[in-house]
Amino acid sequence: MQPLLIEKGIRPGVALLRLNRPESLNALNRALVAELTETLLQLEKDDEVKAIVITGNERAFAAGADIKEMANDSAIDMLLLDQFQRWDQIKRLKKVLIAAVSGYALGGGCELAMLCDIIIASETAQFGQPEIKIGVIPGAGGTQRLVRAIGKSRAMEYILTGRFFSAQQAAAWGLVSRVVPVELYLEEALKLAEEIASMPPIAVQLAKQSVLKAYELSLEEGLHFERRNFYLLFATEDQKEGMRAFMEKRTPQWKGR
Numbered sequence: 001m002q003p004l005l006i007e008k009g010i011r012p013g014v015a016l017l018r019l020n021r022p023e024s025l026n027a028l029n030r031a032l033v034a035e036l037t038e039t040l041l042q043l044e045k046d047d048e049v050k051a052i053v054i055t056g057n058e059r060a061f062a063a064g065a066d067i068k069e070m071a072n073d074s075a076i077d078m079l080l081l082d083q084f085q086r087w088d089q090i091k092r093l094k095k096v097l098i099a100a101v102s103g104y105a106l107g108g109g110c111e112l113a114m115l116c117d118i119i120i121a122s123e124t125a126q127f128g129q130p131e132i133k134i135g136v137i138p139g140a141g142g143t144q145r146l147v148r149a150i151g152k153s154r155a156m157e158y159i160l161t162g163r164f165f166s167a168q169q170a171a172a173w174g175l176v177s178r179v180v181p182v183e184l185y186l187e188e189a190l191k192l193a194e195e196i197a198s199m200p201p202i203a204v205q206l207a208k209q210s211v212l213k214a215y216e217l218s219l220e221e222g223l224h225f226e227r228r229n230f231y232l233l234f235a236t237e238d239q240k241e242g243m244r245a246f247m248e249k250r251t252p253q254w255k256g257r
Helices: 030-044 075-081 085-091 108-115 130-134 142-150 152-161 167-173 185-197 201-213 219-235 237-247
Strands: 004-011 014-019 051-055 060-062 096-101 104-106 118-122 126-128 164-166 178-180
Touching: 004 030, 004 185, 014 030, 014 185, 030 051, 030 085, 051 185, 060 096, 060 108, 085 108, 096 108, 096 185, 104 108, 108 126, 108 142, 118 167, 118 185, 126 167, 130 152, 142 152, 142 167, 164 167, 167 178, 178 185, 201 219, 201 237, 219 237
Parallel strands: 014 051, 051 096, 060 104, 096 118, 104 126, 118 178
Antiparallel strands: 004 014, 126 164
């Protein structure tokens, strides 16, 4: 069975990547993470793709890492493998990633969803970092991104107990963009991806960069980064086209330049 299903052109400018290990609730084994990363790097170079949706199935987005694969590894095995460098590659992607989440998004699955720029969740989605229950801690960003998304006290509670939290809680706390009926979660993610794909690509890229910097920089440094990107966009053809189209009351034609 192909562990990752790829569909380009499902909507204009949109690619859909479906995690496809249903027998293991889409557990993220090393082969799947490698294929996902390589596919994302290829799509990053594809000018026809402007936004990417990552999903699983209704039962699970991804229920964590493949524990059988790492149970007998030593600390040196893990250090030499350096599996998290692939997550760093995903983090550096310039194109927008949208996670369409239904069912379980646990451990590495929760971390993958948080690595995306936007999360659309079905009413059945459940999130969590249950690594503490098997004697480890989150290793692909869970202790850092969850704190930034839902706050220190909540993140500490759920990481130290390994408990799950619902889509409705995730929305109330700001982890997900919105919650929709299970039959609509993928459709809503694809519609959002199509809308973003219709925007000027360089502006989208610099806007994404600027928002992400809000997590990493002081307010003053973040404002400086934002201002630099704002000025930089005045060197693009799309800025001229966008403002002319606004004044002429017509639809802009983006060139990505």
